[in-house]
Amino acid sequence: MQSFVLLIWLALCAAQDARQRHIVNGLTLGGGALALAWLLWSGTTWLGAEAQQGGWAFLLALGFTLPGYAMKRMGGADVKLMAALALATDGMHVLGTFIGAGLASVFWLLLAPRVWLHMGQGLRTHLFYMAPELSRKQPFAPFVLVGLILTFAWFR
Template sequence: MQSIVLLMWLALCTEQDVRERQISNTLTLGVATGALVWLFATGHSWIGADASDAGWALAIVMLLTLPGYMLGRFGAGDVKLMGALALATSPQYVLGTFIGAGITVVAWLLGRRRLWTLLNPKLKKRLQKLAEEVGDKQPFAPYVLVGFLLTAVWIQ
């Protein structure tokens, strides 16, 4: 159940990231605040991991995203998205999501032309912004969504 709620939240973030190339603070900081309140109230993360595991997950996220942010590869919304996810989950989910997102990025880069020809025209129009290469600012949330989905299936 908790994974489904997180998947819905990531789907909202993905939609906004694809359309606007940024994720609002309401989505990221709202979930981060809720996850922190949950951690302090119950002593464990939203998915049931110990509070210390959520802290380690946040440390991992900071180690993996802040260098990319400082180099201009990640946006601030991406860092906040991953931070909120870390506070709600555990190191296993965070690492699995990063690995899944990386695999998804590579798969998309290698197969996007072939996949693009097979898509429904309505879906092509919807995903047009994802396929366009607009400078260096590509949406990261879609890959996080797929990475989290793969991780949730793998862990559960």
């Protein structure tokens, strides 16, 4: 059940990022605040890892995302998204999600020029920022969602 709730939250973030290339703070900071509150109240992350693992995952997420933010390759919402995900999971999930997001991003860059032409106009409108011609400005959250799904599949 916890995995499902986490996927729903991340799907909302991914949908907003794909449509607007922006994720509201209510989703990122709100998700992070809820994950931190759960961590402090229960002594475990949302997925059941020890609190210390959640803390290490948080530092790992910042280590992965802050350099990208400093080089203007990632937005602030991406940093907050990964930090919130880290507080809710553990280091292995963060690492798996980040690797899966990278693989999904490369896969999309290779496949999108062929697939994009066959997608319906309505879907292309909703996923405007995923267009292949905008490859330098791809939203990160949809790939994080795919990365987390791949990580869940790998660990289960």
